Ligand code: ADP
């Protein structure tokens with residue numbers, strides 16, 4: 001059965017995976033036995049005649065999968081479109097209509113490793129909310145304690161005041177546990193708030209739109225630093241929010257603290273976004289001073305790339321379905337093709353489509369009539385499953401089987417596993433190639449001979465091939481004389497906010513009390529660490 005399948009479809013497709021399997025077996029010189037053993041290990045006990053795969057089914061599957069493939073010309077075209085959108089976002093004449101907003105942050109200095117002090121940070125990313133306490137020591141050494149808190153679904157879509165009260169409550173609980181609640185001391189705080197904001201100064205920023213499943217009332221157009229500070233003051237917590245950054249900027253800052261060549265911050269988590277260092281004279285929307293350094297970090301908000309339809313030619317019906325069933329239809333087109341919040345759902349929709357067209361899980365369809373099984377339900381296939389499935393090497397598919405059983409598919413065949421893995425690989429590869437094309441635009445535009453890209457986010461961290469696939473696509477797209485490398489930033493988004501807050505507190509001591517300045521200068525801990 002599997003060998004029929006091998007003959008049926010072209011190279012660089014499902015058959016190539018099977019060919020590799022067959023090759024491996026041939027080298028053991030017991031091809032026949034091994035195919036039998038391999039198949040009996042991998043397939044379930046009952047072989048119903050209904051499960052015989054007609055080769056034409058594989059052609060149908062291949063049609064679906066090839067709609068996810070992006071060739072070099074398509075990627076070059078996407079790069080060209082992104083650069084046009086970036087220029088529109090940076091120009092004061094076109095900024096309003098632009099989809100890629102290119103918000104200037106008020107961060108212009110990259111840390112150099114000499115920063116010192118103790119700072120708190122909040123990191124609200126989309127899935128995780130973390131409270132951090134960070135001590136910046138000598139030689140770029142950082143001491144960090146942190147705790148993850150849950151943001152309940154009801155708070156994510158409830159009243160804005162309730163959200164900020166919740167954040168303040170978690171902060172208070174953390175400070176209590178870490179013995180930071182002494183009166184008379186006011187700690188500076190960096191707030192990583194990873195939603196599109198128009199920044200008005202380092203410590204004021206208005207939310208332009210909610211993304212990533214959040215939709216709290218009364219926050220859009222409001223200053224989120226003020227909303228947070230009000231909630232902190234209401235609880236009587238000894239903290240002053242000194243800076244708001246988004247996670248891309250936090251990540252860039254945290255990486256630059258260790259590696260000064262860092263000029264790009266990238267997020268691949270619940271959502272996706274990037275920031276980079278831009279020359280001030282290219283930022284038409286900049287209304288701050290033009291002092292040295294003549295550069296500013298731009299928060300691209302690249303997740304919205306494609307919201308004007310310019311990516312429609314590469315979107316599939318599954319992308320359209322993901323969009324329509326999201327809480328923000330028509331928005332965050334690029335993000336919905338790349339990030340962790342949506343990747344598993346794209347895979348689920350493809351699997352479900354193939355199942356309903358009787359191209360996958362043959363002979364099982366009758367037993368899947370139970371619409372309560374995860375495969376029938378939105379969000380039923382987690383993005384972490386994509387990583388798990390792609391971790392399988394060889395013919396056993398033990399991870400893939402476990403995942404399929406988790407989503408309600410009992411006894412998948414060997415071919416079912418191959419096809420599901422193939423789908424996962426193509427969906428994640430498309431995401432990596434799109435992100436890679438975006439990064440190539442930034443690297444070529446900056447033209448620096450070597451660039452380090454600081455990255456944070458669970459998709460990048462845990463997916464077994466995302467980095468490799470990005471690198472491969474970028475090798476063909478980045479100008480040949482420019483070198484780049486990735487640096488995973490552990491807790492980067494939170495650490496970076498603390499760094500920015502620390503620098504801000506040094507530069508604007510009037511916002512803080514004398515006590516705070518003593519904490520920032522951190523004389524006692526510095527002496528103790530010597
Ligand atoms: P945040 O975006 O809140 O900062 P993370 O960076 O942890 O949080 O990203 C969370 C996202 O990462 C979720 O959407 C989840 O689907 C995805 N994710 C979690 N674990 C994995 C994994 N093992 N492989 C791929 N994606 C994952």
Ligand code: MG
Pocket residue numbers: 125247269456457493
């Ligand atoms: Mg994050």
